[in-house]
Amino acid sequence: MAESSSSRATPQSTMGGRGGGSSSQAMGGKGGSSSYATSHPLADTYPVNTLVELKLSPFGNIVRGLVYSTDEFSNTIVLKKALPHTTVSCEVTIVNATSVLTRKTIEYEIGGVGGGGAGGKMTEDDARKLAGVEDLNDLKLPLSNVGRKVMEERERRAIRLAEESFGHINQRASSEGQKIFDKLLKACNEVVWRGESIIVLKEIRVDPPYAPDNCSLINNVGGGLDLHSLERVKMIVSAAKS
Structure with missing residues (x-):
């Protein structure tokens, strides 16, 4: 899974951790192909930090969330949905791209608070709650690159900590x-x-x-x-x- 990092979120191949995120079951229908199938890379079709609404086969379930990451190898999209006023920080949903029937980018109305937005748009307040950010402009900031050297150092540190744990x-x-x-x-x-x-x-x-x-x-x-x-x-x- 491709990784990106920012001051808001660090898309990673492993979800969860300290602080409390809940992970929902991976979604995807057996067999068949998506009516939204595309030859473009998932990262282009589902840009990170984009609010989306997906309709999934076979029952037409609707899921909403912030695109957290995509993985070409497993052909999956990872959506993150903030859960305010709960004991966990967010809900993570892994969606099989072949199960996506329709995809819609969620638009929001700047300056709106609560209720439904004009013209079918989500209000700014509701969009912030869904994305789990204080300022929606944060979603427009470019994600910083994660260098190979940094990732290798993280891997070495993780291995070292694991070896120390086994030694105990x-x-x-x-x-x-x-x-x-x-x-x-x-x-x-x-x-x-x-x-x-x-x-x-x-x-x-x-x-x-x-x-x-x-x-x-x-x-x-x-x-x-x-x-x-x-x-x-x-x-x-x-x-x-x-």
């Missing part, structure tokens, strides 16, 4: 042990596995069955800072088990 998983530990490890890692950062025991800050050892009583100082020095760290680890372990 102990196949020999119980699910309870892994849960305690994850909680300690979030709180203390410097946490590693040693067999089935968890080593925290190179000072504290948490042994199976990973209860507060199973936490002990490795060197057993018992200084003020060491005891404070031990009590803190016990509190985290106790909270994780409750």
